[in-house]
Amino acid sequence: MHLARAVVRYGFQFRDVLAAWELFVEGLLVTLTLSVAAFAGGLALGVLGAAIRTYGPGWAKFLVSSYVAVVRNTPLLVQLFVIFFGLPALGIRLDSMTAAIIALIFNLGAYTVEIVRAGFESIPEGQLEAGRALGLSGPQIFRHVVLFQSMRSMVPALSSQFIFFMLGTAAVSQIAVTDLFHTASLVQSRTFRDFEVYIVIAGIYLVLAQVMRLVFAGGYRLAFGGRS
């Protein structure tokens, strides 16, 4: 009740906050760049990992499942800290943007392995046999029989994982990447309107998530036809 009254009494002032719209756009572009880079890298890493996990030799399978287990059982924030603050101690100095991209790809790749693997396993054994009967080689079967078909079943899971991930990239602000979330503290220090700043930021993320949902659904329809 107190809270409701305080909200009513609080004079919202969005003018100064919105006047900084250029900063928001810059931050948004950084978040988009990071997300797209991570999607591309994470997908490549995920498909590679899933292929090894499904068809590779025992030791390589073990390597991939260890990677997946380590990433999935530790926070992204700590992974960012290890790469950005930890690696320079070993003589590998990275700027914050590079460190962020590496950490994000490394992180998303592990989650993608699991989704893609489930997709590969959804292809019935009989189809692989049919490919072999047609004289296709292993890589050819993978490319023509497994990959495209399994994409169809994994795209819905991948797109919700990607959207969820895009929102999670806000953590990179903690290693001083000037992404959308970091923009909030810049605008806050100019305007001192914390509440309004974070409401605006929340709104931008919300719109971004909805737009991505539409883009993924549209892409799915374009590639596979029908409804996702």
Added chain:
Amino acid sequence: MIRGFSPNDILFLLGALRWTALLAAGAFVGSAVVGLVLATMRLSRFRAVRWLAIVYVQLVQGIPLLVWLFLLYFGVAMLGFNVDPWLAAILGFSIYGGAFLGEVWRGAMGSIEVTQWEAGAALGLSISQQLRHVIVPQSVQIAIPPTIGFLVQLIKNTSLASTIGILEVTREGQLTSAATYQPMTVYLVVAALYFALCFPLTQWSRSLERKFNAGR
């Protein structure tokens, strides 16, 4: 002053791990309350109630957790309240986690076939009795593995509470790193602590899932 990384630092980090655990426990209880309300709303006869729950989930899941934490901590402070970071964190995790847990539990209840409800109705059970004696006991079994998976997610997410000044294990790691200037060692230890907490839960969730699938 810079000092070396000593076994004592590991003890301090271990000590901070209990605040991570406490945060996760509080957040889990809060998320369970919100999730239960949402799952029940989704079963409602009234379209408006179901719709409200859907809008809540869409809204909450479309905004990063970090933004929720900052809104509740720095934003609400602007209204003239003295916000306790623990309260803001647990509230933020509950608002956010409740949306996920609500979806998980609704999915579990939805996976029970309609005939089970009908059988309950045929036995003369009321809706709440059908829920209590027929639907909930069966859906609990389905819901347990993803709920444990959610707990793992939650434990990892508590690391974000370090940004609003809660001295849990990630924040303790930042302080230790600044004091010892050994970031690699410190953050690897921090990562190992999270792993030690999360990995057994992940494995447990998996084995339960397998056991349940085998029983079907």
